[in-house]
Amino acid sequence: MRAVLCKAFGPPESLVVESVVPPALRPGTARVAVHAAGVNFADTLMIAGRYQERPPFPFTPGLEIAGEVLEVAADVTGLTPGARVLGTMEAGGYADEAVLPAASLTLLPDAMDYVTAAGFPVAYGTSHGALEWRARLRPGETLLVHGAAGGVGLTAVEIGKAMGATVIATAGSAEKLAIAKAHGADHLVDYAQESIRDRVRELTEGRGADVVYDPVGGDAFDASLRAIAWEGRILVIGFAGGRVPQIPANILLVKNCDVIGFYWGSYRKRRPDALRRSYEQLLAWFTAGKLKPHVSERYDLAEVAEALRALTTRRSTGKVVLTTGRS
Secondary structure, three states, rough: OOOEEEEOOHHHOOOOOOOOOOOOOOEEEEEEEEEEEEOOOOHHHHHOOOOOOOOOEEEEEOOOEEEEEEEEOOOOOOOOOOOEEEEEEOOOEEEEEEEEEEEEEEOOOOOHHHHHHHHOOHHHHHHHHHHHHHHOOOOOOOEOOOOOOOOOHHHHHHHHHHHEEEEEEOOHHOOOOOHHHOOOOEEEEEEOOOOOHHHHHOOOOOOOOOEEEEEEOOHHHHHHHHEEEEEEEEEEEEOOOOOOOOOHHHHHHHHOOOOEEHHHHHHHOOOHHHHHHHHHHHHHHHOOOOOOOOOEEEEHHHHHHHHHHHHHHOOOOEEEEEEEEOO
C-alpha cells in the first residue's frame, strides 16, 4: 500500500510517498480502506518537530480519516466489514489503509460522503469541545471568531450559531469573510482594513465579546484582550499566525476575564466518552442541516506537500483533504 512517510523533521517537501507493508491488525482495532484523509495545521507542526507529540521515525502523518472497514479484530463487536466510518488517530492517516482502535471510529450518516467526512472530526470536534466544555458558551452571548474562514474557525462560526450565539467573524480579506458570512456569521471584521478592538466594541455597544475563539494568536490575541467583555473567556486554540503571545496579567485582573487553553487531542485518551457524545451532537446538527462542511481543496496522496502548503500559506479556506483514488 502507499503511505506518506516522515523520515526526519522538516518542511512538507521532505515527505516521501512509498510502498509499505500494511500495518498489522491488533486486538481492539479495525482495518480501514482510507478513501480520504483530513489535512490539519497540527500535521505541519508534527512533521517539523514542533507538535506536542513526536512519533518515532519513520511515521505517517494524518490525524483523521474516512473510509470503509475492511476487517476487525476478533474481540471487536458492533462493527462489521463494509461499514462506512470516520475516525481519528494519533498519526497514520495519510495512507491507503489504516489500523486504529475500533472505539475511535464513528459510523457515517448516509448523506455524508468520504471527502466531507475526512475533514469533519478534528475541526468540528475541536470547536465543539472548546465552546461547550471549556468556554461554556450560552445562548445570547457574543462569540468572536478569529481566522473565521480557516479549518477550525469556520466550524466555530457554525457551531456558535447552532449554540445560539451572535457570531462576529474576523479574517484578512473580503473573500474569506464572505465564506464566513455564508456559514452563518452575523458580523464581519476585516482585520487588514479595520481595528478588531474598535469594531467589536462598536458592534457590542462598548461591552465587548463574551467569548473569543482564537486559533491565530499573535496580533489577533493581543486585540482579543482589548475586545473581551468583563468576565469574558478567551479560548487559545493555536498559533497559525506564527507568534505565541505573552499575556499581560494586569488586563486579566482588570477585566476579570479568563484565558483558557484547549488541546482537543488530549481528550482522545482522557475523556473518550466525551468525544463520542460530541460526535453524536455534531452529526445530529449535520443531519439537520445546521453544519455545512466546506472543503476548499483536495489533493491526491502523492501531492501531500502541496496540500500542507495550502495550510501554511493560509491560502485555503475550510478544510484541505487528501484522497487515495477510491473516491
